[in-house]
Amino acid sequence: MRLYAFCVYLFLYIPIGVIALFSFNAGRHASQMQGFSTKWYGKTLSNPFVMDALETSLIVAFTSALCASVFGTMAAVALQGIRGPLRTAFDMLIYIAVMIPGIVIGIATLIGLVTVFDQLNPLLAALWPEGLNPPKLRMGMGSLIAAHTMFLMALVVIIVRARLVGMDRSLIEASSDLYATPMGTFMQVTLPMIFPAILAGFLLSFTFSFDDFIIAFFVAGSETTLPIYVFSSIRRGVTPEINAIGTMVLSVSLLLLIAAQLLLQRGGHKSK
Amino acid sequence: MGNGDYAQDAAPKGRKVVAELRGVSKYFGEVCAVSDLSLSISEGEFLSFLGPSGCGKTTALRILAGFEVPTEGVVILDGDIVNSLEAHHRPVNMVFQQYALFPHMTAAQNIGYGLRQRRPRLPRAEIADKVYKTLDVVRLGGYEHRRIWEMSGGQQQRVALARAIINEPKLLLLDEPMAALDRKLRKEMQIELQDLQRQLGITFVLVTHDQEEALSMSDRICIMREGCIMQIGSPQELYDRPNSRYVAGFVGTSNFFDGILTDNKGVLGTVRVNNEMPMQASHGSDLAIGQDVCISIRPEQMKLHRQGEGLWVKVLNRIFLGEHTEYLINHETLGDFLVLSPRQAEMAESPFNPGDRALVSWEPSAALILDNK
Numbered sequence: 010m011r012l013y014a015f016c017v018y019l020f021l022y023i024p025i026g027v028i029a030l031f032s033f034n035a036g037r038h039a040s041q042m043q044g045f046s047t048k049w050y051g052k053t054l055s056n057p058f059v060m061d062a063l064e065t066s067l068i069v070a071f072t073s074a075l076c077a078s079v080f081g082t083m084a085a086v087a088l089q090g091i092r093g094p095l096r097t098a099f100d101m102l103i104y105i106a107v108m109i110p111g112i113v114i115g116i117a118t119l120i121g122l123v124t125v126f127d128q129l130n131p132l133l134a135a136l137w138p139e140g141l142n143p144p145k146l147r148m149g150m151g152s153l154i155a156a157h158t159m160f161l162m163a164l165v166v167i168i169v170r171a172r173l174v175g176m177d178r179s180l181i182e183a184s185s186d187l188y189a190t191p192m193g194t195f196m197q198v199t200l201p202m203i204f205p206a207i208l209a210g211f212l213l214s215f216t217f218s219f220d221d222f223i224i225a226f227f228v229a230g231s232e233t234t235l236p237i238y239v240f241s242s243i244r245r246g247v248t249p250e251i252n253a254i255g256t257m258v259l260s261v262s263l264l265l266l267i268a269a270q271l272l273l274q275r276g277g278h279k280s281k
Numbered sequence: 282m283g284n285g286d287y288a289q290d291a292a293p294k295g296r297k298v299v300a301e302l303r304g305v306s307k308y309f310g311e312v313c314a315v316s317d318l319s320l321s322i323s324e325g326e327f328l329s330f331l332g333p334s335g336c337g338k339t340t341a342l343r344i345l346a347g348f349e350v351p352t353e354g355v356v357i358l359d360g361d362i363v364n365s366l367e368a369h370h371r372p373v374n375m376v377f378q379q380y381a382l383f384p385h386m387t388a389a390q391n392i393g394y395g396l397r398q399r400r401p402r403l404p405r406a407e408i409a410d411k412v413y414k415t416l417d418v419v420r421l422g423g424y425e426h427r428r429i430w431e432m433s434g435g436q437q438q439r440v441a442l443a444r445a446i447i448n449e450p451k452l453l454l455l456d457e458p459m460a461a462l463d464r465k466l467r468k469e470m471q472i473e474l475q476d477l478q479r480q481l482g483i484t485f486v487l488v489t490h491d492q493e494e495a496l497s498m499s500d501r502i503c504i505m506r507e508g509c510i511m512q513i514g515s516p517q518e519l520y521d522r523p524n525s526r527y528v529a530g531f532v533g534t535s536n537f538f539d540g541i542l543t544d545n546k547g548v549l550g551t552v553r554v555n556n557e558m559p560m561q562a563s564h565g566s567d568l569a570i571g572q573d574v575c576i577s578i579r580p581e582q583m584k585l586h587r588q589g590e591g592l593w594v595k596v597l598n599r600i601f602l603g604e605h606t607e608y609l610i611n612h613e614t615l616g617d618f619l620v621l622s623p624r625q626a627e628m629a630e631s632p633f634n635p636g637d638r639a640l641v642s643w644e645p646s647a648a649l650i651l652d653n654k
Contacts (some may be wrong), residue, residue, distance in 0.1 A: 179381035182348055185368045186375045187444065197394075201385045215431035 025259065026165045032252035049249040050257075059254065062238035066219055069234060070152065073157035074214035080158070081165025082207050086199070088166070089173050106163035115227030118156040122148065122228065148230030157218045164217065165210035168273070172206035173199075209269040216265045220258065296323035299451050299484050300345060305354030307340055314340040316508040318354070322452070323485060327478055329487040329495040331503035331531070338488045341505070342454050345486065347371045359451055369398075374445035375454040379461065380437050382429045386535050388440050389425035392416065395448040415447040418477070442474075446481060455487045459494060471498055492532055496520075504528050524565065526651045529577045535619035536583075538576045539653065542568055550650050552576055558614045562648035573653045580607070580621040582647035585633060591640030596633045608633060610641060 032050070036043030053059050088099055126146040137143035179204070184194040222236035229237060235258065239251055292420035303319040307314045323329050330338035343349045344356060347368035356364050363371060374395065382391050389412050396408045416422050419439040429437060438458060445453055458474075459467040475498050478485045489495050495502050496516045504511040504519065504527075510518060512528045523529035526537060540554035542564070550564035552574055562576045585596075585608060597617065598609040606627050608620045620641060633639050 177379070177381060179379065182346075182368070183377055183381035183383075184373070184394070186346060186348075186373070187448070188398040189370050189394075190369055190398075193398060196385060240611060254400050 012016040016141070028252045029259070031115075031249055032256040034249045034252075037249065045198045049253040053250050053253045053257075056250070058233075058238060059235070059250075062233045062235045065150070065232050066235040069153050069157060069225075070188070070215045070219040073154045073161055073218045074211050076158040077161035077165050077214045078207055078211040081162040081210060082203070084162065084167050085166045085169035086175060086195070088170065103163045103166050106160060107167065109160075111160075111221065111223035112227075114156065114160050115224040118152070118159070118224065119148070119227045122155070146170050148228055149232050152228045152230065153225055153232060153234070156224050157214075157221065160224070161217060164214060165207070168210040169203055169206050172203045172273075175204055205272045205275060209272040212265045212269040212272070216262045220262060282594050296325065298322065299324050300486075301357040302341070302344070303355040303357070305341075305344060305351045305356060307337075307344060307349055313508050315344070315505075318510055320503060320510065320513055322484060325482050326477070326500045327485045327487070327498060329489055329499040330505055331489055331492060331495040333490055336505040337508035338490075338505050339456060340508075342375070342456055342486065342488045344393040345452060346373055346375050346454050363600065372448075372451045372516075374448050374452075374518055375452040375456065376438075376441045376458045378456045380441040380460070382437060382440055382444070384429050386429070387414070387425065388421065388427045388429065388432065389438055391429065391651065392443045392447055394444060411447055415443045418446070418480075419443045434461055434463075435470065438470065440464065442477070446477070446483060449481075449569045450483065453485050455485060457489055458487070459489070459491070467494075474498065476525075476591060485531045496532065502532075503539070504531055505592055523577070523649070523651065526575050526577065526653055529651060534619070535577045535579050538615055538618075540574060540576065542570055542574045542650065544620060545570060549645055552650055555614055555616075559561050560648070561645055562650045563646050564650035565652075566613050568650060568652065570588050574650050575653045576650045577651050578618075578643055578647060581605070581623070583620040583641055583643045584626070585610075585620055585622055585639045586630065589640060589642070591642035594639055594641050596635055596637045596639055598635055599633065607630065608641075612641075 031042065033045050033047060034042055035048070062209065088096060091099065126148075129146055130143075133146070134143040176199070180198055181194055184198045185191070189197060221234075222240060225234045225237055226240070233241075235254065239254055240244035242251060243246070298321045302318045305318040306316045311575075318337075318341060330341055332338050339404050347363070347366060347370075350365055355362055358366075358371060358373065383394065386394070389513055392415055392639060393408050393412045396403055396411060412425065413422075416425055419442055419449075421436065421439050421443065424432070424440075425435065427436075429440070432440065438461075441458070442626070455474075459470055462470060471494060474485075487495070487498065499516060501513060501515055502519055503513045506527055512524045514522075516532070519528060519532045523532065524628075529535045538552075538554045538560065540552040540558075540560070542550060543553050543559065544551035545564055545568055548563065549561040550568070551559050551561055554560050554576065560576055562578075568574060584591075594610045594612045596608055597599070597611050600607040600609075604624050606622045606624075607616060608622060610620050611617050
């Protein structure tokens with residue numbers, strides 16, 4: 010049984026280890042180790058296409074994680090106030106939203122947005138003052154952020170909800186008993202207590218958005234995110250440069266995930 | 282269960298009434314938590330709701346605090362009807378069972394919380410000043426920067442108390458505040474709480490299931506059962522003149538002898554106990570002949586002796602308790618019951634041993650005929 014578990018882990022992590030290893034390859038072949046070097050990292054970081062894609066990815070990840078954290082927290086707090094079958098329904102919908110495959114979200118968002126844009130664009134053109142160029146809605150950074158925010162929101166709701174459920178209800182009552190308005194209670198008691206969970210949700214969302222390829226592939230329009238760039242350059246063969254990008258993305262993602270986990274644990278202890 | 286006739290709504294005379302419940306009921310769905318509560322609370326008094334868990338005492342407190350809206354009836358606070366006034370608008374503060382202190386704030390921040398909510402805002406210096414004074418009142422000087430989880434249970438309770446009294450509420454509500462403390466600390470806090478109440482003159486409303494706590498601290502106790510008020514009165518009234526078997530059994534211990542009321546004409550009524558033995562005892566006004574009743578006699582009201590008048594009984598057991606000795610006694614018709622004999626009586630006459638025959642007697646006025654519910 011132990012051997013079996015060992016093999017499973019080996020199978021899971023060897024490819025990742027190989028990628029990390031070969032990113033330090035001195036030679037230019039992805040299958041032959043020819044000495045240790047960090048030159049591919051330098052090359053990657055000076056490649057303007059990579060840097061452009063990285064910038065797009067960072068903007069999208071930051072903005073969508075921020076939006077998801079704000080809206081997700083609002084949704085989670087609102088859901089606390091609902092009881093009965095309505096709440097069960099909302100809970101199920103949120104879990105489903107997390108489990109839906111990325112490809113479905115991608116296609117659905119693409120079709121949805123294209124349809125809406127087709128309806129809105131002529132309307133905008135008609136409403137716009139004469140002589141000025143009417144804005145044209147199309148796929149791009151905006152649609153990417155919107156699509157990511159949508160699926161990340163469900164994630165934030167689940168994380169924040171878990172924290173809210175664990176929170177002592179009498180704290181809210183105590184605050185209200187001490188003359189705080191509902192808004193005052195939220196700002197002074199609820200928010201500080203669920204903040205670690207919100208931050209953890211933000212970090213997880215950031216990681217997920219930053220790593221996402223499938224949804225981005227459908228809704229990015231002419232924008233190129235880092236995963237899209239990696240995908241398109243792989244078609245020209247795997248180079249150590251790709252390995253270097255992969256290793257960097259992996260390290261940053263792992264760091265953020267660990268930070269999120271620590272936040273959730275610490276937040277949990279404090280409430281006890 | 283209409284218990285309106287049992288609820289003696291007699292607030293101490295001459296004092297201003299701060300809060301009043303009139304026919305208040307609260308239903309959670311089909312479940313009735315409290316039913317037809319009527320009482321008034323006067324300024325500066327210490328009132329306790331006493332009853333077993335699930336008797337509705339906490340619901341009554343939460344209605345006063347504004348956390349529950351009564352289904353029926355009227356809640357009056359300081360002369361105004363406040364039925365649907367939200368908790369944060371009520372000049373009432375609560376000490377929660379588990380204290381509900383804010384874990385992300387220091388002791389001082391917790392205590393100043395209520396003052397920081399005032400609009401227009403109070404000057405910071407004034408809040409700080411009041412917080413320090415209140416810390417001294419609850420003897421927590423020097424603890425202002427402590428985090429809540431760095432404090433012991435007793436200290437946390439003082440913070441909870443300070444956080445409430447700093448606002449000078451019209452009513453201070455205490456929801457089983459001692460439940461989380463160990464026995465020794467509880468005794469200390471009871472005395473301290475009583476001192477504090479006299480010193481500040483704030484009206485205290487305490488909820489407890491601990492009869493000793495209620496008896497030692499309260500001016501008046503409201504005994505509750507299944508959502509209804511059974512009796513309201515001073516601890517002594519409840520002990521000496523309980524209006525039902527339930528109250529007599531809940532406040533102190535008593536011996537009960539079941540029977541049927543056969544005569545209620547004179548000062549003393551007659552009860553046929555266990556369908557054979559007529560016994561005389563003082564009776565309340567609202568008992569009918571033929572009714573199921575019981576006679577209640579406190580163990581310390583009974584005397585054991587070797588000569589004179591009385592019932593012949595057998596001593597089953599003797600427990601020495603220091604200032605008292607407790608005898609378990611058996612009478613062939615009345616069954617087993619307890620007699621508490623004070624130290625002096627024990628010194629005067631040689632003690633009884635298990636197996637001895639003895640005479641037991643009591644003053645007729647010490648025996649009460651009570652409704653058997």
